[in-house]
Amino acid sequence: MQVYVARLFCLSRYDELKAWDEGVSMQKTLELEKKLKVASEQLAVREKEMLELKTDVEGLKGKLQKLDKEKTDLEARVVELAVEKKEAKTSKENHGYAMLEIGFERARNQAEFFYPDLKFDNMDPIKVVHNGALVDDDKVDEEGGGDHDPHDDAAA
Structure with missing residues (x-):
C-alpha cells in the first residue's frame, strides 16, 4: 500500500506540476499575445505615417515642378528685362544725341541769321x-x- 500511496502522491505532484507549467505557459502566451498586439498596432501606425509621407512627397514633387517652371519663366523675364534695359539705355543715349543735334542746328541757324554772309556748311557737332x-x-x-x-x- 505504501507503494500505491507513493504512486498516488507522485501522480498528484505530477498533475500539480503539469498544471503549474500550463499556467506559466498560458501566462507567457498571454504576454506574447499582448506584445504581438502592441507591435501590430505600432506597425499599423508606422504604415499610416509612411502612407502620409508618400502623399506628402508626391505633393512636394508637384510643387517642385511648378516652382521649376516659375523659375524658368522668371529667368526668361530677367533676360527680357535686361534687353529692354539695354535698349532703353541706347534709346536714352540716342535721344541725347538727337537733342544735341537739334540744339546744334538751332545754334547754327541763329548764327546764319546774325551773319548771313558767312558759310556755316563746314560746322559739325x-x-x-x-x-x-x-x-x-x-x-x-x-x-x-x-x-x-x-x-x-x-x-x-
Whole structure:
C-alpha cells in the first residue's frame, strides 16, 4: 500500500506540476499575445505615417515642378528685362544725341541769321577746334590735348 500511496502522491505532484507549467505557459502566451498586439498596432501606425509621407512627397514633387517652371519663366523675364534695359539705355543715349543735334542746328541757324554772309556748311557737332583746325573729338582725346578755345587767343 505504501507503494500505491507513493504512486498516488507522485501522480498528484505530477498533475500539480503539469498544471503549474500550463499556467506559466498560458501566462507567457498571454504576454506574447499582448506584445504581438502592441507591435501590430505600432506597425499599423508606422504604415499610416509612411502612407502620409508618400502623399506628402508626391505633393512636394508637384510643387517642385511648378516652382521649376516659375523659375524658368522668371529667368526668361530677367533676360527680357535686361534687353529692354539695354535698349532703353541706347534709346536714352540716342535721344541725347538727337537733342544735341537739334540744339546744334538751332545754334547754327541763329548764327546764319546774325551773319548771313558767312558759310556755316563746314560746322559739325562732333568736331572740335584743335591747333587751329577743325578735327574729330576722338583724335584730340588720343593726343591728350583739350579743346582749343578761340577766346584764349584774344586774351593773349
